[in-house]
Every structure is written in structure tokens, then in C-alpha cells.
Amino acid sequence: MLHIPILRKGEPYRSVEIERAVHYRTREPYVQYSRANVGLVRRDLSTQAQAQKILAGFSIAELMAISIKAGKHFGEDDLPLGDSVQSPQQYVESVCATTGLPWVMVRRNLTKIRGVMEEIETVLRGLTRLPDLSVLDKGFGNFEGQAVSFYPRGDSLGVILPSNSPGVHALWVPALSMKTPLILKPGSAEPWSPYRIAQAFIKAGLPKEVFGYYPTDHAGGGEILRRCGRGMLFGDVGAAKAWQGDPRIEIHGPGYSKIIIGEDQADNWEKYLDVMVESIVQNSGRSCVNASSVWVTKHSRKIAEALAERLAKVMPRDESDPRAEIAPFANADVARRLSSVIDGDMDSDSVDVTAQYRDGSRVAEFQNCTYLLPTIIHVNSSQHALANREFLFPFASVVQVKQSELPEVCGPTLVATVLTEDQNLTTRLLSSAHIGRLNIGPISTMKISWDQPHEGNLFDHLYARRAFQMAS
Amino acid sequence: MSQTDLNAKKSAARKALDAHVRKIVNWHFDPETGCPFWLNWAKQNKWDPRKDVKGYDDLDRFGNFQDEWLRGGPVRKWVPKAYANSPISIFETGGSTGVPKARINYNDFRIDYENFSETLPDKFFPKGANWLSLGPTGPRRLRMAVEHLCQHRGGICFMVDLDPRWVIKVMRRGMIQEAELYKQHVVDQGLTLLKAHDINCMFTTPKLLEAICEKVSLKKLGIKGIFCGGTEMTPQFHRFAVEELLEGIYFAPTYGNTLMGLATHKAPTKADNWAIIYYPPAPRAVLEVVDPDNTSKLVEYGATGRVRLTTLTKEFFVPRFLERDECEREAPCDQYPWDGVRNVRPFSRFQKNVVEGVY
Structure with a gap:
């Protein structure tokens, strides 16, 4: 060997x-x-x-x-x-x-x-x-x-x-x-x-x-x-x-990277669906720059549903398939334990929105391997246990908050992609010590610019x- | 040695073990000599070990010894009646939080270390040489045992102050730098002694050996032999110590604990690939390697399992104690015609955690 x-x-x-x-x-x-x-x-x-x-x-x-x-x-x-x-x-x-x-x-x-x-x-x-x-x-x-x-x-x-x-x-x-x-x-x-x-x-x-x-x-x-x-x-x-x-x-x-949609862009959320999906799923959600939550001021349930519908189409594929989007867990026990951790934190204030769009459970088997399928959790409060978590697969929570609470309510964030043209919100984001890299506009959290150290x-x-x- | 000769030795050792078991069980369950703990145990379990234990295998009837029994008093419950008026020492294990586990001791550590002394080559551990014990002190068997070993060989043993419970506490608090400073404090004590006195032999732990060798050449300071133990030792450490730290100083790795005493290592051969192979001081103690899921079943030679200890001395009777260690089962050899253990390390099933977060 x-x-x-x-x-x-x-x-x-x-x-x-x-x-x-x-x-x-x-x-x-x-x-x-x-x-x-x-x-x-x-x-x-x-x-x-x-x-x-x-x-x-x-x-x-x-x-x-x-x-x-x-x-x-x-x-x-x-x-x-x-x-x-x-x-x-x-x-x-x-x-x-x-x-x-x-x-x-x-x-x-x-x-x-x-x-x-x-x-x-x-x-x-x-x-x-x-x-x-x-x-x-x-x-x-x-x-x-x-x-x-x-x-x-x-x-x-x-x-x-x-x-x-x-x-x-x-x-x-x-x-x-x-x-x-x-x-x-x-x-x-x-x-x-x-x-x-x-x-x-x-x-x-x-x-x-x-x-x-x-x-x-x-x-x-x-x-x-x-x-x-x-x-x-x-x-x-x-x-x-x-x-x-x-x-x-x-x-x-952990990066706890995020997509944040300001009040002024809230009604345009469908326009940003691609960037949200890419930020969550690229590299199988394994990077600290993958978005692990989406913070919005309204339409949270609709956004969660739309993300879930899109992500539910992501299925395990052969390792050599160029369309492969998610990776299996080398240790199946880890996948099961992570899924249990999520289930353990679910309650009446949270919904696994993806569950209704896929046939089986979050833990899936393919070619004798164990996968965690992309998961979108809608939570009712920024204080919910799953509001700001990060796991080793495409996972994101969708959280509805008041614009006045942004960005403090988000906590430490490695990469924030912020969709807003509101100057006040932008100013608050620019002065936040909690954000490592700030993308203003529809830029995937995964996109790296070599001359912009993060x-x-x-x-x-x-x-x-x-x-x-x-x-x- | 031929297989026939080895088989004869194994058979003789087994007979000696069975005879020793009968003697020790008789001693501990005789109201004239036994300790209150085992006499009460026999009453509660409604069988008489003196009648029913004919040999080593019959010790299975006791089930597994629970180390929790050693926590708390009255500690006299462990003192055999025959030694009630003898000077008794207490050796503790654990104790960084809560009540430590304790065992009584009268003379066992002396017997074990005098036996061990026979395995040390005089060329590297000269009779009359002074020793440095660079290891744990306080209520520990090792502290007294090393001093006795040195004295038994005609030397004087220098000591340092080392409280391992403090080290564990600061490490649990994540104060790694504090632990490092404490280690340097211990090493500095040792270095001061080594430079000020004529010392030729040492006991130390693997980590302290590494730490002191980062500062000085022990060979240049006059050390000829090192007896090393107290914590886990890996084959790679063994090789590293011999090839890169010791410059020809004799290295005697050992495995021991408060309940058993001291297991001596088999002289390494090339075929062992630096594996550290220990044999217990039979018939005073027996080490076995058992299936973790069926702890009354031995694994095959070479296979991995959990370490099971049985201690059989007049001072202390510990049947079927499951150690928090795992290893490979080693076959008997000419020098030790009974089971040994290879590459002892912490029991892997006790080391599980869930990782959360991408990084």
C-alpha cells in the first residue's frame, strides 16, 4: 500500500x-x-x-x-x-x-x-x-x-x-x-x-x-x-x-457565513435565488465560506420553500460525474450523528422545509455511501438553536429578523453577502467588526478575489x- | 528454545499460578488473615471461595472488580487481618477531582521492585549508583517504589516535587501554557540535581524524558540507564528515545499501575519493530487481553482487546479488573512463559466526540 x-x-x-x-x-x-x-x-x-x-x-x-x-x-x-x-x-x-x-x-x-x-x-x-x-x-x-x-x-x-x-x-x-x-x-x-x-x-x-x-x-x-x-x-x-x-x-x-437581504430588496428575493443556492451548495457545503444561513426581513417562509425546492433536486451522483454537487461522508456515523444533532434541535418553532420536497430522509444511501442531502430549516426566531449553525454539508437556516437588528443579531460572520441598496444598512454593515468579508450585491459567498484577503x-x-x- | 520446551515452561507456570491462586484466595477469605472487604463480600454472595476456587479460571466467579470500591473509606476494610498491626501505606490513583481511589500497601511495592531490579543490567544501572526520580510524587506508589529500587541497589534516590493532579487540572481548564511551565519547573528541578550530584540512573516519564533531553545531553551528565514509565509509551516514542534522545543510554520501558505493580519489558528484537512488550509479574499479577464485548473471553494472540488485570498478593486481591487500556495479546516467551501485552494504549472506545462546524 x-x-x-x-x-x-x-x-x-x-x-x-x-x-x-x-x-x-x-x-x-x-x-x-x-x-x-x-x-x-x-x-x-x-x-x-x-x-x-x-x-x-x-x-x-x-x-x-x-x-x-x-x-x-x-x-x-x-x-x-x-x-x-x-x-x-x-x-x-x-x-x-x-x-x-x-x-x-x-x-x-x-x-x-x-x-x-x-x-x-x-x-x-x-x-x-x-x-x-x-x-x-x-x-x-x-x-x-x-x-x-x-x-x-x-x-x-x-x-x-x-x-x-x-x-x-x-x-x-x-x-x-x-x-x-x-x-x-x-x-x-x-x-x-x-x-x-x-x-x-x-x-x-x-x-x-x-x-x-x-x-x-x-x-x-x-x-x-x-x-x-x-x-x-x-x-x-x-x-x-x-x-x-x-x-x-x-x-x-466555523465561518457562519451568511446571505442577508435588506428590507428594500425583500420583495425581489426571487432574483437572488441562484446566488443563495450557489452559496449554500457549492463544494458540497464543506467550506467555511459556504452560506449556512439566510437572514431576511420578510418572506422568510417563501424563501425557505423556494430554496428547499431547488436544493431538493440535488442528488448523489457518481464520483466521476461532472454534475456531482454533494459529497458523501467518509464515515457514515458522522453523517448520522450530524443529522441527529439537527433533529435534536428541531421543535415547534422550526421546520425542515426540504423534507416535503424529497422522497426519503436527510440521510441518504447511494453506491453504498452515506450522504446528507441539502437541508433548509425555517426558524421563527434568531434565538433558535438552529438559526446560526454550520454543518459539513449544504445546510442553511432561514431566519426572519427586523432590519433594525441587523447586523448585530447575526453574530460573527466570516463572509456576508448583503443584498441591499439601503445606505443606512450598508453603513452599519461596513462598520461591523463581526464581518470578515463583506460582499455588497449578488456575489456568492464562495467567490474569492485574490487581491482581497479574507x-x-x-x-x-x-x-x-x-x-x-x-x-x- | 523449542516449542516443546516452551510448552513445558508454560504448563509449569500455569500450575504455579493455579497453586498461587488457591493460596491467595485462602488467605483473603480466611477470617484469621483476610480483609473485611472480601470477608463481607463472601458473606453477601453466599459462596465460599476457599472451597470453590480451585485454580485461576475459577476467579471468573467473582465477576469484574469495580474500581469504585476503592473510592472512600474506611480504608482499613482493605487491610488483611494478618497485617493489621503492620505499617500500612496508602497509594492513590486519579484524584484531580473528587475522592481519589486508594489501595493499601505494606510490602508489595518492595517485592515488585526487587524482582524488577533483577532485570536491570548492572552495566547500565550500576549497584551503588545514585538515582534521580523525575516523576510524580505525593501519594503515589511510583514515588516510593523508585526510591526503594534505588536503595535496594545500594544508591540514594533524589526526588523532585511533581503534582500530576495540578497538571491535569490546568490542562482541563485549557491552560496549556501553564502546564508547559509546570513541566519546565519539574525539569529544572531535575537538571539542578543532575548538575549538583553524582547521579547515574534515572526514572522518568516519556514526556519528561523528552523535555529534559531538549535541554541537555543526559549522557554527558553521566546517566547510564533510564527506567521509563508512568504513562502511555508508543513504539515510535521507543524508537525516537533510543535513536535520538539517549545516545546509547540503556532504556528500560515499563508498564505499571497502582493496582498491579510493575510489568517488565521484554528485551526488544528487530522483529518487534520497536513494539513495547510487557509481561506481568506472574503469579503475583496476571494481565490478559479480552474481547471488549465479552470480557470473559480472551482474544487470539496478536489481536487487539481490552486489558484485564488480576492482582494476587497477600496484601491485595483484585480479580478481573478491566483496565482503561487496550493492546495486542502477546504470546508467552522463554523468559516469561505466560501471556504478555503489546503496545498498551488508552482504550479507544472511551475516546469519541462529535465534531460540529466546518473548518
């Missing part, structure tokens, strides 16, 4: 402890990967400054050129995978095998990752807002007549990765071009993408020593976050809570600005 080793400063290391990721359909082991013990991780991280020195020897321009080449390698080439090699199609099939994501979605994510590697200059300009990126080579420079100077906040970026979707890798990849070594803990069911990204960069000319790839347990992940100068965590509510308040760690927990600015996370003067 294929084995993926640990990468210790880029060097493969086969552990005695071997984990297995299973195929979502057969439940048979599909790939083995080495698991790092905590002490090994700690030991390796004690010398991170060496890797930082290696990257400091490259200019930003050189690193961007490497990133562009790496993007091509990532998308088009056979790359090392343990003792074997992996083609792009094998990558697609492998990610599908252990996560359940249909090929079409994996390809979409591959394109997204490749895009950020190849569009690195646009990305860096968006992140830094610097017209001259060589400021980061010299450590100082001039921006619109003002002296600026930046310094790295840490010697490496430790990233605790999820298994739900490879798209998130686009968020940390630019760190390399900002001279920051990477310490990666892959998700247990998605060891593929970070390993392939590292191999693409190595093939493009980046020294292997700047990569640490450590499949490890929860404690090992904690060590990575504690020991790297800066950290990035993708995790559920519980995992994220443990690191809240630590400014070294950028937390990517979920925190990676440059601000990795670099700090200092006061600077230089005698002429």
Missing part, C-alpha cells in the same frame, strides 16, 4: 506508527502515512531559525518565480509521493478516495490552489498593499513618500490543516513567498494536498529544508502551534476555542511594521 512519510526538514522519515486513511466507499485502507510522535516534532522545531535563514537568502522576486513554476508543477506534473509518484489525475482520485469529494470538486480546488501559486504577485500585492515588494527583501523602503519597515513576527508558520476540502490550502501557500518556512500538520483524511504542494515547490527550486510535514495527533498539533512563531488553525468549535486569544494563532473555525491577512499575520528612520 502507498505510504506517505513525514518530512523532517524535507527529508522523508518513516515512523513506526502508521495511520491509515480509508476509502470513503469501501471503508478499506487506501493509504498509509507515518505519524510523528510529539517529541520528534518538538525536536525538529527547535531549529526552525535555520529554515528561515535559507528563505532569507532568496529575494521575493525569486520566490514568486518559484511559486509560479510550482503552480504549474502542482497542476500538471507527476510529483513524488512517498516512494512513488502521483499524477494530477491520481491526486484528484486520491483526494476523492479519502474525503469523498467528487472529482469535479477536487479539480475545482486544485485549480484554486494552483491559481494562488501562479497569481502570487497579485496575491502578495493584495495582502501587502505594497507597490514594491522588494521592501520585504531589504526590510525597509518607501511607500508614497513615507518610510516603511517590516520584520517577520516569527521564524515559521505552523498550520493545522483540516480534511474537509483542499481549497483551504490556498490560504497558507503564499507564506513561502513571504520568506516563511512551513510546518504542516495534514488533516487525517487529506494527507495529499500539503505533501503535493511541498513537492511542487521543491521541484520548482525551493530548498526542501523549508518544509516540515508532520501527520501527528492532537498533542503534536498543539506543539506545532506553540513552537512555531506564527500559527494557523483550521478546526471545529472546540479546537478553535482552545487557541482563542492567542495573537500568534490565526483561527479558521479570514485574516496573512501578511499582517507574518509581518509587523516598525517605526523607521534613516539618516540621509
